[in-house]
Amino acid sequence: MCMEKTPWEKAIEFHGHSCPGLAIGYRVSEIALKRLSEMRSPDEELVAIVENDACGVDAVMLITGCTLGKGNLIYRDLGKQVYTFGSRNGNRALRIAVNGEILHRPDPELAELRQKVFGGTASQEEKARFQAAQARRIEEILHMPEEKFCKVEEIDFTFPSKARIFPSVKCSRCGELVMEPRARVRDGKFVCLDCFEDYSRGW
Numbered sequence: 173m174c175m176e177k178t179p180w181e182k183a184i185e186f187h188g189h190s191c192p193g194l195a196i197g198y199r200v201s202e203i204a205l206k207r208l209s210e211m212r213s214p215d216e217e218l219v220a221i222v223e224n225d226a227c228g229v230d231a232v233m234l235i236t237g238c239t240l241g242k243g244n245l246i247y248r249d250l251g252k253q254v255y256t257f258g259s260r261n262g263n264r265a266l267r268i269a270v271n272g273e274i275l276h277r278p279d280p281e282l283a284e285l286r287q288k289v290f291g292g293t294a295s296q297e298e299k300a301r302f303q304a305a306q307a308r309r310i311e312e313i314l315h316m317p318e319e320k321f322c323k324v325e326e327i328d329f330t331f332p333s334k335a336r337i338f339p340s341v342k343c344s345r346c347g348e349l350v351m352e353p354r355a356r357v358r359d360g361k362f363v364c365l366d367c368f369e370d371y372s373r374g375w
């Protein structure tokens with residue numbers, strides 16, 4: 173019997189491990205797709221703006237199909253568990269803010285275990301206890317009521333322009349090709365940004 177992997181299992185496989193952070197991104201994605209009546213985006217139907225670059229973003233990429241490579245995943249380095257999803261078809265967008273209590277629930281026992289596990293000093297028994305606590309937390313995140321998990325707002329949204337393909341030019345210093353908008357000009361010749369910076373330091 174061949175069992176198709178569940179979306180959650182696929183997310184774990186893509187991310188490399190199962191963790192509460194991944195569960196947060198998974199849950200956010202599930203809520204976004206449901207509320208926007210969307211499916212995983214094969215092209216640029218959906219746009220995601222993520223405000224952190226932690227574990228959950230991998231679930232967002234896998235579940236919603238918003239990826240860096242397609243240009244429909246935008247990363248804003250704000251350090252917040254906030255995710256915005258826009259549907260071009262529906263011309264709608266949602267801002268999903270994960271409830272702070274989920275992120276910062278004080279659990280001194282778990283904190284101590286974590287320190288030991290990541291510090292490499294945990295016994296087998298402590299490792300097992302840590303795994304079990306993590307698994308419980310993941311289950312909780314995946315199944316708690318939506319209103320307890322996050323706040324969802326319908327927002328006005330200006331869609332970013334779709335990904336464009338630019339011509340490349342050859343850097344006159346290293347000889348590598350560089351997308352034209354990223355190239356600089358030195359002494360009338362194109363240079364890539366790395367070479368341009370070296371130049372500023374005096375090559």
Ligand SMILES: [Zn+2]
Binds near residue numbers: 187190191227
């Ligand atoms: Zn992780």
Ligand SMILES: [Zn+2]
Binds near residue numbers: 345367
């Ligand atoms: Zn160069």
